[in-house]
Amino acid sequence: MAFWTYNGLKFGIKSVKFPKENDFYDGFISSLKINEEKCLNLTKKVNERERKCRECELVCPTKAINLSNLSGEEEIKEGAALKVIDEERCIFCGLCIDACIDVTDSRGIGAISYATGLDFNIRPQNYTVDKKIFKKSLFVKHIDTGSCGACESEINALNNPYYNMHRLGIFITPSPRFADVLLATGTFTERMEEVFLNVLDNIPKPRFIVLAGSCAISGGVFENETAKGAKDLKLFALLDNENVIALPHCPPNPFEILNVLLLIKNGGLK
Amino acid sequence: MNHGKYKFLGDYEFIWGPVRKGVSESILFNFLSSGEELHNLEITAGYKKRNVESILAGKRNLYEQILLIERISGLHAFSASLSFCLGVEDFFGLMDKIHNNIKILRMFFAEFERIRNHIENLSEIAESTYIQVPSALYAYHAEALKQLSHKYLKSRYLMGINEIGGIRVNLSLEDIENIFNSARLIVNKVQGIIKKNMETKSHIDRLKTTGTIDLKTAKRFCAKGVVAKSAGISLDLRINRPYLLYGKINVKPVVFEDGDAFSRYMVRIEEIGQSLNILEYCCDMLKRNGFRYTADYLSRQKEYEEPKDLEKRYLKDEKSKHGFGYAESSEGAIFCYVKDFDGNIFKKINIKYPFENNYKLFACGTKNTMMMDFNINETSYNFSVAALDK
């Protein structure tokens, strides 16, 4: 065993400095931005509301794009501006980027592009407390409600030396009774919905629910009349009084998961 | 639950699941145990059933079907989409039209996925025998592979690469070489850890003779993939029924005889080395074939996506036509059968993962083993509940 201890020490510290620094790796992406100046609908003036090009909207497999929300027509609904690209639905398939490049014919750069940074809005509805609620370490209980396994793999990755979430005082716990956060992945299948509510019942308040991955939020690529993730009406009503945080993408990157857990732990949810 | 004839005086039952420890997939285990020894195990799956086949039938086009198939089991995204694409290409008779360079690229990513999955499994196995340092080191290198794929392919799990007739991501020869060189460095480091780990007695001893299955049992349950290979059955589609260009290279069967967790561990280790050689072969071949960019081989989608054309060709007289594709994933063969093309999508898609048989075998193979070794045993099978439940 001393042999491995020596080898472990020799390997050195490989963890990122995040959140002190945003030292994301090469090629890290966390969102999709639309450059409205480049979008054909705004560069070439057309009749209002009559959009000329709808390629990206048509191609999107998760209906994440809504061009009616392009600037000038931005409507305010429940306090938040409607976005052209709905972060909660996007799975980063990149189809819209390709489609936009094809129509704008602009040598590889269209109006839509990948972006970095973790600045999306994750504040739960009805959430008013701004201060830190959890004084010590944060304990997370994970539940799989019908995922593909990639989301689990990303959560597991947080334990590897690169992210090393233990250094930040965040731990996965086997028991819901010790948990502060319920981290749910998957589409909320019929059989798991009941199990989910049961686990939730056992978690003491104050508590947070993080819906990780587009599957859990709206069903993602599985979305149809029956699979709607937490948007399923029955479940949605039951979670009304909870602090629910939607953590989108398919699967969410470990940096994003870590970021959300840290914000819960330290307070300051935007 | 009914353990019936297995129940002896003093045995007690307990259930574990569907929500288990740590971060794991939902499945229910019902144990019958006398404390130390496990006398019977019943497995209840189906908690995660998402009815993928009916959701697939509601998609708008073939690419949306690929996106969903990739996400049946995220860790086998590339092999699954490959078997679907091959099935569809078989249906449309595109098999011969696909350029060799595309076939080579598909082999390249399939082997990349295999390497990544095996290294992740080595990490889990090391953890199950409580040696944390090697486990962390393996996990670190698996992470490096995921970052590598994210850098070049914009996906950590090789999603969104395959498409009917080709590869969607635009990559240059230089990119492929960079991926290969970085992957080689990573694998070399992993092999260094494996070598040192072989000398760690507490690790190896716990794997040896754990969860042994004999050849007869393996055959009776039609074991698949790594499990079959570890029990003396040479079962590898790359060798037995070569697809893509696997027929041109000499893939040697990796077979071990003992059928225990150690044999499964060894199969994975051997396959990592083998896959690295295939990556190298792919890189060389691409260079020799004068490959420059994947964009040069963009599938001529229009050719087969023109609805009128399709109607003429497929809808009238070829109702009974079907396509069949398969690919060897890191855990065994994935088969895909497609039928009923309606001009946009396939209404009937049957996809079969290797886990169903292996679960039955696992339940049988754990009888009369030690409770303590359950975790090692389960990890060495590397199941995907998501693929089992679909």
Ligand code: SF4
């Ligand atoms: S990346 Fe894919 S899912 Fe996201 S907005 Fe674009 S088309 Fe839609």
Ligand code: SF4
């Ligand atoms: S959100 Fe995506 S990665 Fe996560 S479980 Fe669903 S399909 Fe898999």
